[in-house]
Each structure stands twice: as structure tokens, then as C-alpha cells.
Amino acid sequence: MRHDKAAMVIELARRMAASAEGLTLTEMASEMGVGRRTVERMRDAVLALYPAAEEVSDPPTKRWRIRGGLSAFEQAPTAEELLELTKAAQALRLAGEPARAQALESLERKIKSATRSTALNRLAPDLEALVRAETIAVQAGPRPSADEAMLAAIRGAILAERPLDFTYSRPGAEARRRSVAPCGLMFGRANYLVAADRESGRIQTFRLDRMSAVAAGEGSARPPAGFDLSAFANRSFGIYQDEVEEVVLRVTPDGAAEARAWRWHPTQTLMDLPDGGVEVRFTASGMRELAWHLFTWGEQVEIVAPQRLKAVMAGELAAARRALDRAEAGAD
Incomplete structure (x- = not known):
């Protein structure tokens, strides 16, 4: 069996051990990204390699799971996995979320304490180097809090x-x-x-x-x-919930490439325009948050619909203009 196939069998075993109720063949195929016949062979390999693997009746289908978990050898984390966990905790702490950061840091300690010392010694230099080489870019915005x-x-x-x-x-x-x-x-x-x-x-x-x-x-x-x-x-573009409306935006050719790569909303559809621009459509509420976001696109985005979004944008522009006028008057 080739190395990549062996790795996939171990990964399937991990997923079966991580599921209390077990996985169906359909769920295995979906999670592993393979076809039905391939996942049947992988399941058979898991059953042959892991005596604790068992079949669970769940009419009208069947499930398979591994009770008791896997050994420390099979569950040893990689440096990249520990790095992402560390970064996630750092990001929460920088965002003003100490309670959520503490939960991830506690999970990291538990993972390390369950890992053999030889594996930790092997991972330590790579993990230290990666932590030094990557950081979190702190963005301006409110600091959410929840103790x-x-x-x-x-x-x-x-x-x-x-x-x-x-x-x-x-x-x-x-x-x-x-x-x-x-x-x-x-x-x-x-x-x-x-x-x-x-x-x-x-x-x-x-x-x-x-x-x-x-x-x-x-x-x-x-x-x-x-x-x-x-x-x-x-439903919402951000957090605020109000009336749900159909949003239509036209992005100029200069911003089209970025717009195509942008995640606007879960309901979005994109359509290329004859001039090289792109039309973005989605259904959402939260027009004020959307207007704030559109400020960052400058002249590259035109609001086609809804009318309420145009009105909200005009109001935000007027408020910004008044603030600037006050600042200029105070400087005189």
C-alpha cells in the first residue's frame, strides 16, 4: 500500500474514533473526498488494522466506529496543527477574548501532555521556528468582550x-x-x-x-x-438584523479580480460584465454594515440596488462630511 493510501486509512480511523455514533459509508466518502468503492476498501482496511473497530446498526443503514480512541502514536499532532492552535488562541487574546483564548490554550496543553516526549522533542524546534515566523495582524475595530x-x-x-x-x-x-x-x-x-x-x-x-x-x-x-x-x-451582511433585501453591486474592471476572490455573502452570485467588470448579487439584511464595508472599495463599486442601501450610504457620507467640516472649522 502506497504511503498516501496508508495515510488516508489512518485519517479515516481517526474520524471513526472521533465520532461517538459512528460514520456511515456515505459520510466516510464525503469526509474523505473519495468514491463509494474506494471508501469501502478503506473501511475494510481499518477493520483489519484496528480490532476495536465495530459495526453499529442504525436502520436503515449501518455505521462504523472505533471505541476507546487511538494510540498516542497514531494521534501525535504535527507542528503545523499545533501552530494553528497557538495562532487561534493568540488571535482571540488580541481581539479581547481572554476566556475563549484560555479554552484553546488549555486544549493545547492537554494535547501536548498526551503526546509522547519523544514526539514533542521532535516537534519543538519546528514549532518554535514557525511561531517566530508567523504573527497576527491586528485590525482596527471594536474589542468584543465576554468573560x-x-x-x-x-x-x-x-x-x-x-x-x-x-x-x-x-x-x-x-x-x-x-x-x-x-x-x-x-x-x-x-x-x-x-x-x-x-x-x-x-x-x-x-x-x-x-x-x-x-x-x-x-x-x-x-x-x-x-x-x-x-x-x-x-441573513445579515454582518451582525445587525433588519429587513432582508436583494443587493446588486457592480464592480469596475479595476476591482473585478479582487471582487471575484472576495467572499461577499453565503448567498452570493457573480456575473462577468461586457466591460470586464463583475456584478455581485446576494440577499441580506444589515445595510449599514454593508455601507461601511463599501467605503473600502472607493469608486470601484456602484450600488445598483436596493434603494435603501443607497440612502444609508448617502447618510453615512453626509455624516462623514459633517465631521470633517467640524474638524476643519476647529482648525481655523
């Missing part, structure tokens, strides 16, 4: 399907006590709790840095039936 106790309270309420009680403070408004059905967390330029109103079921978002006295409440509180957090997040 460990708050995250633990929110996650605990979600797992227990209990209501979440907290005090919410908005700028210019009186703080008020809220009790909601927590649906999930969205992390980004700001961190948000996504929750449903316990009476109407309406989905709302709450900034974590405006929440205090967070605790699980009494009783039961579940997300609305069929709610999908990923689908909810994909």
Missing part, C-alpha cells in the same frame, strides 16, 4: 434548556431586566446572544458587553421549533 463566567452561564442555560435572565443596558436608555429563551452565540466584531422572546417567540440579538447579572432562570425555555442559528446569521 468566562458569562459564557459559562449562557452555555449552561442552552444545554439545560432553561431561560436566561440578565440586565440589558442600551446607550441612552434605562437598563431593564430580561428573561429570554437562549438560542446561541454569535462571535464577530462584537459578540451577541441570539435569543427568543419567551412570549412572542421573536428572535432578538443582545450584545454581550451590554449584559450583566447573567444567570439561568427557573423553568424551561427552548428555541423556536426549526430555528437554525447558522441560517439566521447568514
Whole structure:
């Protein structure tokens, strides 16, 4: 068996050991990127090499898993894997997310403690060199915050399907006590709790840095039936949720190459234009965040639709103009 095929068999074994319920042949083929016959041969090789591998009946199909995990030799991390884990923790800490960074750093220590000392000694020089050679570029923007106790309270309420009680403070408004059905967390330029109103079921978002006295409440509180957090997040261009509209942008030939490589939105479609430009279409809410983003494209992007996005962009331009005029008047 060639080296690449042996590596694929070991990788399939890792995935089978990582799944508590086991994997079907269809799931194996999808995860490994191979056809049905190939994955059947790989599964047979895993069954022959790993005595702990077992078949699990799951009508109308079958699943296979490896109970008890794999040995330290087979699970030894690479320098690149440890590097990415280290960088992810560094990025969270630089972004003002110490609780989430600490969780990754704890995972890194557990992985290293479960790795044989000979493997760690072999990895150490490469890992040290890669850490020195790569860094995180810190970008301007808000510093989202969520302390460990708050995250633990929110996650605990979600797992227990209990209501979440907290005090919410908005700028210019009186703080008020809220009790909601927590649906999930969205992390980004700001961190948000996504929750449903316990009476109407309406989905709302709450900034974590405006929440205090967070605790699980009494009783039961579940997300609305069929709610999908990923689908909810994909509605918006950024975080803010408002009316969903069809967005049409035209990018000039000068910016077309960058636009084609840009991830605008999960629903995006791109169409080449006769002049060498490109038309970008997607369906989203959050026109103010989109307008802020379009500032970075300068004259390379024309807003075709919707009209509301044009109005929001005009308002943001006017606000920027007023701020500049005040600064110039103050300098006189």
C-alpha cells in the first residue's frame, strides 16, 4: 500500500474514533473526498488494522466506529496543527477574548501532555521556528468582550434548556431586566446572544458587553421549533438584523479580480460584465454594515440596488462630511 493510501486509512480511523455514533459509508466518502468503492476498501482496511473497530446498526443503514480512541502514536499532532492552535488562541487574546483564548490554550496543553516526549522533542524546534515566523495582524475595530463566567452561564442555560435572565443596558436608555429563551452565540466584531422572546417567540440579538447579572432562570425555555442559528446569521451582511433585501453591486474592471476572490455573502452570485467588470448579487439584511464595508472599495463599486442601501450610504457620507467640516472649522 502506497504511503498516501496508508495515510488516508489512518485519517479515516481517526474520524471513526472521533465520532461517538459512528460514520456511515456515505459520510466516510464525503469526509474523505473519495468514491463509494474506494471508501469501502478503506473501511475494510481499518477493520483489519484496528480490532476495536465495530459495526453499529442504525436502520436503515449501518455505521462504523472505533471505541476507546487511538494510540498516542497514531494521534501525535504535527507542528503545523499545533501552530494553528497557538495562532487561534493568540488571535482571540488580541481581539479581547481572554476566556475563549484560555479554552484553546488549555486544549493545547492537554494535547501536548498526551503526546509522547519523544514526539514533542521532535516537534519543538519546528514549532518554535514557525511561531517566530508567523504573527497576527491586528485590525482596527471594536474589542468584543465576554468573560468566562458569562459564557459559562449562557452555555449552561442552552444545554439545560432553561431561560436566561440578565440586565440589558442600551446607550441612552434605562437598563431593564430580561428573561429570554437562549438560542446561541454569535462571535464577530462584537459578540451577541441570539435569543427568543419567551412570549412572542421573536428572535432578538443582545450584545454581550451590554449584559450583566447573567444567570439561568427557573423553568424551561427552548428555541423556536426549526430555528437554525447558522441560517439566521447568514441573513445579515454582518451582525445587525433588519429587513432582508436583494443587493446588486457592480464592480469596475479595476476591482473585478479582487471582487471575484472576495467572499461577499453565503448567498452570493457573480456575473462577468461586457466591460470586464463583475456584478455581485446576494440577499441580506444589515445595510449599514454593508455601507461601511463599501467605503473600502472607493469608486470601484456602484450600488445598483436596493434603494435603501443607497440612502444609508448617502447618510453615512453626509455624516462623514459633517465631521470633517467640524474638524476643519476647529482648525481655523
